[in-house]
Amino acid sequence: MFTIDLILKNTPMPLSVQRKSDEDAQALYQEIMTAMRGNATVLELTCDRQTEKKVALLSSEIVAVQISQKSSTAATGRPPGFYALADG
Numbered sequence: 001m002f003t004i005d006l007i008l009k010n011t012p013m014p015l016s017v018q019r020k021s022d023e024d025a026q027a028l029y030q031e032i033m034t035a036m037r038g039n040a041t042v043l044e045l046t047c048d049r050q051t052e053k054k055v056a057l058l059s060s061e062i063v064a065v066q067i068s069q070k071s072s073t074a075a076t077g078r079p080p081g082f083y084a085l086a087d088g
Contacts, residue, residue: 001049004028007064008057015057018049018070025067035059 002025005014019025028045035043040060047053 001070003068003070004032004045005066005068006032006057006062008061009063014066015045015055017045017047017053017055020048022069024048029065029067032059032062032065036062036065 002019002022003016004019004025005016007014017028019028032043035041036059038059040058042056043059044054044056
């Protein structure tokens with residue numbers, strides 16, 4: 001299972017959707033990247049794991065996108081995701 005995490009402006013927690021295959025995850029990643037480069041559009045995303053899970057967002061609000069693979073092996077102690085330091 002692959003997770004696509006999105007960081008939005010002024011939102012502390014990432015939005016996540018999942019894809020079953022690497023090809024589907026890469027296709028969604030490229031769709032999001034294209035939307036980020038163009039004019040502001042509304043993206044509606046669904047989740048392969050929780051099919052009832054849907055989110056719509058404005059592409060101009062996306063700051064970052066990341067793909068990670070959920071592994072059945074032991075965790076390394078640090079979940080995949082983004083890390084940012086706040087200005088003090």
